[in-house]
Amino acid sequence: MDVVAWITAASLGAWVWLLLCRGFFWRTDLRLPPRGEPGDWPDVCVVVPARDEAAVLPDSLPSLLAQDYPGRAEIFLVDDGSSDGTGEVARALAARHGGLPLTVGSPGEPPAGWTGKLWAVRHGIGLARARDPEFLLLTDADIAHEPDSLRELVAAARAGGFDLVSQMARLRVASRWERLVVPAFVYFFATLYPFRRIAKKGSRTAAAAGGCVLLRAEAAERARIPDAIRQAVIDDVSLARAVKRSGGHIWLGLAERVDSVRPYPRLADLWRMVSRSAYAQLRHNPLVLLGTVLGLALVYLVPPAAVCVGLAAGSAPTALLGALAWAVMTATYCPMLRYYRQPLWLAPLLPFTAFLYLVMTVDSAVQHYRGRGAAWKGRTYARPDAVPEQQ
Known part of the structure; x- marks a missing residue:
């Protein structure tokens, strides 16, 4: 004993x-930092990588189309080889709901050394650069935004001088297993990456939540995003580390008005x-x-x-x-x-x-070790030769 x-x-x-x-890490009161109305609203391009997301797009894409943003904003949805008509569903939703302009692109299959999502993000950023935006909003296809979400993100980035502002979307908690597992998922994430340390200059702690990342276009170019992290399976943390290593100022907190609509009803x-x-x-x-x-x-x-x-x-x-x-x-x-x-x-x-x-x-x-690691939507990614997540 x-x-x-x-x-x-x-x-x-x-x-x-x-x-x-x-x-x-256990405190949950960290929200978007203080923000005021910018003197001018910068141009923003929204990049949405999407693979086989036809089922969730009707619950998420209209919220992006309906963004109440005073400046110029445009959406680029990148159909990453979907087999369920994701691109067609996106075009139909844009025609039905109107709102922000939507462009649907497709980059084809990713080459060796790239994950599918980051290859799609690369294509979307390439399309966006023709518009020369000041900010890029990288958001997943299963994320729904309140109408003022983009406005609040940009205001926070401008007021705080941040190169990256990310919000941990509130995940769905409807089923029994979601209630048991999902809050713990965010709790464990915050244990690994305490949010308060992320925004501190000089701190090595860096992380982002891939569902909602507002990224300054200049910072993305300086950090070579996404090329520098092209093999990353945990792409959001890798992105934040790359931006911070290149001298960027980043922020991560919990969201109040950004939600994931993807269901996880079963433990499996x-x-x-x-x-x-x-x-x-x-x-x-x-x-x-x-x-x-x-x-x-x-x-x-x-x-x-x-x-x-x-x-x-x-x-x-x-x-x-x-x-x-x-x-x-x-x-x-x-x-x-x-x-x-x-x-x-x-x-x-x-x-x-x-x-x-x-x-x-x-x-x-x-x-x-069975060769089935990092499998997602029909793709399996082997261990990269050089792991980009290292600090």
């Missing part, structure tokens, strides 16, 4: 450190979402995988296990240490549940969700 108690004490110590020394759907890129996040390194598994176990699984073991063995110190660590964990998760408007009784279940993520991560590695 002494060994168990010491391991549990280490878990509690880890939680105290996370609570106080990890950029207050969420499993694919996580496992397709989890091992890439670990740079395809078995030792990093082992450290991650041990770290997840120590931080998330030890506290409830220690409570059970301590009570069963009559070890009050072990049970108490486990309960304290579990209580801190639960408290840090509550703000994310409130943000997602979910009941707080889900907070003590975080260890179970963390266990699911642990298994998903291991499965991601297994699929990688």
